[in-house]
Amino acid sequence: MPITDTMAISASGMTAYRLWMDVIASNLANADSTRTAEGGPFQRQMVVLAAGAERDGVDVEAVKLDPSPPREVYDPGHPDADARGIVRYPNVQPVREMVDMLNASRAFEANAVAMTVSKNMLARALEIGMR
Secondary structure: OOHHHHHHHHHHHHHHHHHHHHHHHHHHHOOOOOOOOOOOOOOOEEEEEEEOHHHOOEEEEEEEEOOOOOEEEEOOOOOOOOOOOEEEEOOOOHHHHHHHHHHHHHHHHHHHHHHHHHHHHHHHHHHHHHO
């Protein structure tokens, strides 16, 4: 496997995990959004990752909506409460999102280190070839 392939694999991982962190940030930002343009509360998004073509890297297969039901809270004074006083909040759990953020961040960091190591190996090989 050429050294440039390892760099491409690391780059695909960095791209995928950066998207995952962006989706997590969106989930956290909308954790209390009870009203969307489509109607109803915000629905948590999930990133589905898959092995790249011929196992080269990581591909984002899809960004899907979490099918779990929204949280229901009794708050009759809330403007989005129904006739029974129930407010439907997003199915976002901040603790779960933070754990996912740590995982995505560490995976991004691991790919960045692998990219740096590959770059340094390539630079060292060029230095040896110049002698």
